[in-house]
Amino acid sequence: MADIFDVVADTTRRDILGVLLDRHQAATEGVGEISVSDIVATLGLSQPTVSKHLKVLREAGLVGVREEGQHRYYHLVQQPLEVIEDWLIPFLSVDIAADAAALVEAGLGAEQRAFAESIGKTFADTAYKVTSVVKSVGPKK
Structure with missing residues (x-):
């Protein structure tokens, strides 16, 4: 598994996490899922680029996925970010x-x-x- 700091060091992955956070915060019920095509539309990136970065985020445990037919719906998993928070707090x-x-x-x-x-x-x-x-x-x- 990749180091969490390496994973979030990439700007595109941070942008994707931001989109997932927005969806998570806007959700009135559930985990705030969003489809790959909605992420593509929101960020203006290509589908292969978004999918590549989502794979890295998924492998790091930062996102979860639900498959429905050919569609995949992603959601934010905040728990792995606690490692970063724990590291940062002494500095803050x-x-x-x-x-x-x-x-x-x-x-x-x-x-x-x-x-x-x-x-x-x-x-x-x-x-x-x-x-x-x-x-x-x-x-x-």
């Missing part, structure tokens, strides 16, 4: 440690510092997720 929370140190200097108690640090980590995690979604649905360059 560097400022949180500095903020916690400033709180110590401000004379807050241990319980107050722990609470503030918890809020800071939650904020950093949420900010990262929002930034990722915004980037994934942003205009093509």
